[in-house]
Amino acid sequence: MAISSTERTDVNRSAILAHLGASGPASRAELARTLSVSPALMTQLTRELITDGLVVELESAPSSGGRPARMLGLVAGGGRAIGIKVVADHIAFVEVGIDGRVLRSQSEPFDAAAATALAELSDRIRSFIDGGADAPLLGVGVGVPGSVDLPGSGVVDAPQLDWVQVPIGESLRRSLGLPVIVENNVNALAAAERLFGLGRTTANFLIVTIGTGVGAAIVADGRIMRGASGGAGELGHFPVADEGPSCRCGNLGCLEAHISEDALVSAALERGVLPAGAGISELLAAADRGDSSAIGVFEDAGRLLGRTLAGVVQVVDPALVIVLGEGTAAWAHWSGGFEPAFRAHLMARRRSIPVEVERWQDDSWAQGAAALVLATPFESEGLTGDQGRLIRARLVEQAARQ
Amino acid sequence: MAISSTERTDVNRSAILAHLGASGPASRAELARTLSVSPALMTQLTRELITDGLVVELESAPSSGGRPARMLGLVAGGGRAIGIKVVADHIAFVEVGIDGRVLRSQSEPFDAAAATALAELSDRIRSFIDGGADAPLLGVGVGVPGSVDLPGSGVVDAPQLDWVQVPIGESLRRSLGLPVIVENNVNALAAAERLFGLGRTTANFLIVTIGTGVGAAIVADGRIMRGASGGAGELGHFPVADEGPSCRCGNLGCLEAHISEDALVSAALERGVLPAGAGISELLAAADRGDSSAIGVFEDAGRLLGRTLAGVVQVVDPALVIVLGEGTAAWAHWSGGFEPAFRAHLMARRRSIPVEVERWQDDSWAQGAAALVLATPFESEGLTGDQGRLIRARLVEQAARQ
DNA sequence: TCTGCTTAGTTCAGGACTAAATAAACAGTA
DNA sequence: TACTGTTTATTTAGTCCTGAACTAAGCAGA
Known part of the structure; x- marks a missing residue:
């Protein structure tokens, strides 16, 4: 069957489908509010989608004092x-x-x-x-x-x-x-976080990743901030000292050169915490079994990240910070250094900003x-x-x- | 005379007037491009404005190969x-x-x-x-x-x-x-910078102010970034060290506690560069007459600002940095510290980002x-x-x- | 049971806007 | 001088969307 809409940019129709796919059935009124269009338009668009066979009316939802909402759901198996x-x-x-x-x-x-x-x-x-x-x-x-x-x-x-x-x-x-x-x-x-995760209910948040590198992404007013050349969020190359270890970017003192996995392993080797040839998993294992020197390596990294991130939070003013990446497996050990440093360097008004560490998968x-x-x-x-x-x-x- | 438009939100009509007021006469085609609406709509809107007596047609502009543009100008003395x-x-x-x-x-x-x-x-x-x-x-x-x-x-x-x-x-x-x-x-x-200054032609830029305090504003995709609570841009309270002088915000190690005017005066007093009771103007005067210790105070501040700002530039990715504020009077002295530190800590790809210091007035x-x-x-x-x-x-x- | 209140959804008229075709007015060129 | 290409401006037809008024369908209390 031919779709009635022509070649025009039909953002709304597909946004309805995507929303139903991602968040499950919803009423017309709910959709109108979420996608910020008028109820009138929503009536019209859903009618088209229903006659096109893409959407069906489901059971009515129980009323909350007014006319009960008739829920709409996707017909297709989804894309x-x-x-x-x-x-x-x-x-x-x-x-x-x-x-x-x-x-x-x-x-x-x-x-x-x-x-x-x-x-x-x-x-x-x-x-x-x-x-x-x-x-x-x-x-x-x-x-x-x-x-x-x-x-x-x-x-x-x-x-x-x-x-x-x-x-x-x-x-x-x-x-x-x-x-x-x-x-x-x-x-x-x-x-992904904005669509399916914690960012669904928050329009201003910060993503921070730790692991082989250190990165960030800024979501402001619901939109991912890309910067002039698409390079916004380069937290890894924030300079935290005038001198310091040289980074693969060529500069000195980058945050990443201090707290990336390689940097942590180097620090551990230097301090004699690990035998030569050991890697990040050995360091984590040592910390997990309570080796205080190993934990200290993570805590030092946490402190540095906490201080720097506090600065970024002051500048960007998010409502939430989400920590992701392979490195979160060791977050329990970072945390002891991160939390005090992060909170201490925030202005009083921002000090209670939540930091969520989500489960990381391969x-x-x-x-x-x-x-x-x-x-x-x-x-x-x-x-x-x-x-x-x-x-x-x-x-x-x-x-x-x- | 009554205005034809009703109480509806007439963004375009007023944007035309504002643009003509701010940037001087322009052709319909130019206006349509600048405000990103279709030429057809511009014809219609300008006709209304002309019959309402708010806009007049001026001389034709010389042609550049096509039909010459008929310029439009404001009638009213302006608001x-x-x-x-x-x-x-x-x-x-x-x-x-x-x-x-x-x-x-x-x-x-x-x-x-x-x-x-x-x-x-x-x-x-x-x-x-x-x-x-x-x-x-x-x-x-x-x-x-x-x-x-x-x-x-x-x-x-x-x-x-x-x-x-x-x-x-x-x-x-x-x-x-x-x-x-x-x-x-x-x-x-x-x-102001976006409307009348260097930001007119750049949608992504950073404003930095130095003086009694240190501040910043971020313009991304042409919009001022406000953050979750309208507090984005707090560069002054970016922590640059774990310890350090205590800031009026109550924290330790804030950038502002190192490089605000008061901080510079304190540093100068400590180093014996200034006599007790002297202020920022004496410090500037000393630097202006070539006192290398006084210049050193400014250069140290410039170095710290340069390093921190480099980090912010990595994270925000602007196309331009504009420095403003009372402190710019001494920029010539900051510059010697700022430039090398700023450039050295930028990634190669960003190293040539322009930094403009605009004339500051009371x-x-x-x-x-x-x-x-x-x-x-x-x-x-x-x-x-x-x-x-x-x-x-x-x-x-x-x-x-x- | 009736009245009022609340929320959901629809209809209708009309405004804002655009794409496409067209006209207008030039410059360059052979 | 006619032809081509370019840029500006206008007209037309029609799309997208909203506000306002309305209907629908529940709940809560008198």
């Missing part, structure tokens, strides 16, 4: 999206449903610096897609450790991958024939990348451009082909 | 706005034209902590207004050293003024019977506050609410009463 995490030595894939849940995941070694990296990447994605369900595929999200000009364009600068102005978006788009959204990996996490990065695709229906304009339009079209058409 | 700077011990007023130029200014002692401060403030404003021109008054902008819930509401938290949740906006609105916009003073500068703060009023026609929604609507209505009606 799916692919999320990809790219780092220097491996790639990870996930396939997620429209509600953000992971259906399938996979991880492989990969040489990002190879000359054939782009072609290789495309092949790997293709074969991952082929192994998946046959539900309609909305698009592919890619998270990279670097800055991206625009998510819908996808030109990447990523020193860690040896990438300078690599047009990965354009390249994948052509070879895959699918909508592709590329974004900095921490920003991708922020998109595929969280890739899951974030997939959220880039699932978030596009909600953005009224701009960043994703053509790719956003394509994803919306796919979402609206998904059930029509049955 | 005016009042800007007010409030600090602990004095207030400053300016009256500005619609192009942002200062017509008149005044400064008086004032006790912000007094119980009657609000009533007093209102009286002073009233008498300043009465002394002014009789051009239509669009509204009153107030800049405060603290955080404001919403510019159109105006509830202020300002430790420096001993103000806790003071509803200055509501209060002034009632007593003056005029639209009142209240905002943090550095954010007000940012609004009434710049108040001028910024006035810009809050002049900027309202351009914001399509939200922050200023009713006050914005009132200001727009006044702008559109300004000439109709002739």
Whole structure:
């Protein structure tokens, strides 16, 4: 059956579908409030979606003093999206449903610096897609450790991958024939958090990641802050001292050079806490069994992160801080240093800002990348451009082909 | 004559007027591009404005290969706005034209902590207004050293003024019977810079102020970033060390406690550079006549500011940094410390970001506050609410009463 | 049971806006 | 001089969306 809407940018229709997919059934009034459109328009749009067979009316919800709401739900099995995490030595894939849940995941070694990296990447994605369900595929999200000009364009600068102005978006788009959204990996996490996590109810929050590197993403007024060149959130290279260990970025005194996993291991080796050749997992194990020197290494890192993050919170004024990343496995040990330093350096008015540490999983990065695709229906304009339009079209058409 | 438009929110009409007032005559096509609406709509809107007698067609501009543009200009003498700077011990007023130029200014002692401060403030404003021109008054902008819930509401938290949740906006609105916009003073500068200054051509920039305090404002995607509680930009309380001099905010190691004017004077006294009782002007004078110890005090401050600001630039990713404030008088001396520290701590990709130091005048703060009023026609929604609507209505009606 | 209150949803009229086609008015060029 | 290309401005037809008025459907209390 043909969809009644023409080729126009139908942000609202797909936002309704995405919201129903992500948050479950909702009433018209609720949808109108959430997407901030008038109830009148919502009536009209849902009518179209119902006659198009994409949405059904469910049971009435119990009344709360007024006319009971008639709930609306998705008809289709929902779309799916692919999320990809790219780092220097491996790639990870996930396939997620429209509600953000992971259906399938996979991880492989990969040489990002190879000359054939782009072609290789495309092949790997293709074969991952082929192994998946046959539900309609909305698009592919890619998270990279670097800055991206625009998510819908996808030109990447990523020193860690040896990438300078690599047009990965354009390249994948052509070879895959699918909508592709590329974004900095921490920003991708922020998109996921905004859609499915704690950010759903908070329009101003800060994401901080710890692990092999240190990163941040800023969400202000519900929008991910990208900065002039898509490079906002580079917390890892915040200088915390005039001198200090040299960072892989070439500068001295970067936060990351003090508290990345490699830095912690170096510190532990220097202090004789670990035997030569040991790594971060040994350090964590030592701390876990109560080795106070090992715990001290984490606490020192926590103190430095706490102080620096306090400054960033003063400047950015979020309502919530979310800590993520592989390093959160050791958060219990960071915490003893982080909490006092963080709180002590905040202004009185901000001192009680909540810091949430969410459970971290191996595929969280890739899951974030997939959220880039699932978030596009909600953005009224701009960043994703053509790719956003394509994803919306796919979402609206998904059930029509049955 | 009655204005054809009803009570609806006519953002575009007033944005056209404001743009013509601020930037001078422009063609329809130019206006359409600047305000990002279709040429068709611009034809329609300008026709209304012309028949309403608010805008006139001027000479044709010389062609650049196509049909020559017919320029449009304002008919009315333009509106005016009042800007007010409030600090602990004095207030400053300016009256500005619609192009942002200062017509008149005044400064008086004032006790912000007094119980009657609000009533007093209102009286002073009233008498300043009465002394002014009789051009239509669009509204009153107030800049405060603290955080404001919403510019159109105006509830202020300002430790420096001993103000806790003071509803200055509501209060002034009632007593003056005029639209009142209240905002943090550095954010007000940012609004002015965005309208009339270097920010006109840059959507992502950072304002930094040095002087009695240290502040910042962040403009991202053309919008002033306010944070969750309107307190974004508190650069002064960025912790730069675990310990350190205690700050008036109560914490230790704040940037402001190291590089505010008071801190510089203290440092100079400690080092024996200045005799007891001397102040910042003596320190500047000493540096100006080449006293290397005095210069060293400024350079140390510059180094610390440079390093911290480099971090903020990494996190926020602006395209431009603008330095303002009373302290810029001594910038030549800061610079020797600032430049190397700032550049050395930036990632290679950002190292060439321009830092502009603009000429500072006594009434710049108040001028910024006035810009809050002049900027309202351009914001399509939200922050200023009713006050914005009132200001727009006044702008559109300004000439109709002739 | 009736009245008032609250919330949900619909209808209708009309305003804001755009895309596309067209006209107008130039510059450059062979 | 006619032709091409460019930029500006206008007209037209129609889309998107909202406000206001209204209906629908419950609850709570007199």
